[in-house]
Amino acid sequence: MAKFAVIGLGNFGYTITETLIQKGAEVIAIDIDEKKVEEAKSIVTDAIHMDCTDENALHNAGVDNVDAVVMGIGGNKEVSILTVAILRKMGVAKIYAKVDSELHSRILKIMGVKRTIFPEQYVGREIANLLVSQHIFNYMEISKDHTMVEILVPDYFTGKSLRELDVRNKYHISIIAIKYKKATVDEDGENIVKEETNVLPSADDVLQKGDKILIVGKKSDVNQLVGTTQ
């Protein structure tokens, strides 16, 4: 049974705790703020009120016996850095830490943190990418040169099957999923339109106006295709 310690129950730490619990993991939730600890008690059995820079308290909480520790203290660099130093001294191998600047990230990485997380920067970049390409509904970096984007089916694709479109050869991208609207009836007998996702598109599937497609490819190839649909 996977066991984690989450230190700092701000928005990030609380979400991590809540999601880990939903996925069946055990969590020790720690915060210096009694109110946050009380809030956590509704979802976690082990919610501990303590100062995470107190090495004895960390040891008593069993933080050196978990699979990984998540640091959710972005706003207070000194506390974050000191706590990571203590955790590393205690032999904690896997630490994931929220940071709020590149410098904070570099310091923690040098100290052996496995992964630093900068939510505002990560999401800021994603949103900016969506903004400049109004037809992009979703955007994700697959590697530094490749992306996945979700776009409305361009006009010149509508009514054509994937076989006819032959996007791999023509545009060097692949269509990995099609989102389409399905007229259906809800639990009250009302006619509603529901969005369905087909993640195993076949060569004979035909793209309709209003559908969305998820495409994957090199950034330059994806930008070329998306650029022409604006």
Added chain:
Amino acid sequence: MAKFAVIGLGNFGYTITETLIQKGAEVIAIDIDEKKVEEAKSIVTDAIHMDCTDENALHNAGVDNVDAVVMGIGGNKEVSILTVAILRKMGVAKIYAKVDSELHSRILKIMGVKRTIFPEQYVGREIANLLVSQHIFNYMEISKDHTMVEILVPDYFTGKSLRELDVRNKYHISIIAIKYKKATVDEDGENIVKEETNVLPSADDVLQKGDKILIVGKKSDVNQLVGTTQ
């Protein structure tokens, strides 16, 4: 030429500004903190020192003439809500706003904000998903029932071609990309190993130990496959 106004240059607002500029858009960057405005001047021509709850100042800054406004003030709900109310009164149609709670998000949505963004929650969920499945390197929700995950090639897939594996029929998922290591030489003539991504995998591609694959499918199908690889 796409034109945006970014109000609030915290980590999120600054990243949005920086990324939009990199993508060739025009940006009006606004903040009440002179230091933040000075910092922004190094990347934006239009960096304005003002209080965003001042309707005249917003009008003089040309905020009612942009394609969309991005609110980067998560921490101060009252300022965020008041400013959105003013922007809507000025006729601004497209507003994207950072929020720091579900309640904040619901309020802004009712007021007509096109999209609310809660970075700590969005990233917190992604990281928690990565944590419980140690073999997951990347995770993204494609729709409420479908995900894309990046995993190490499971042992029982190694040495087999995509045609042999027939994952669509056997596991109801599709392999949309393969990340593999390539021995190469860097600019100093040093032998290095570089990670390459193949986003157009063909049926004859063979998966090697140590490769990573990006798979797409219904959450239940993906979890079933990933669950068995732990």
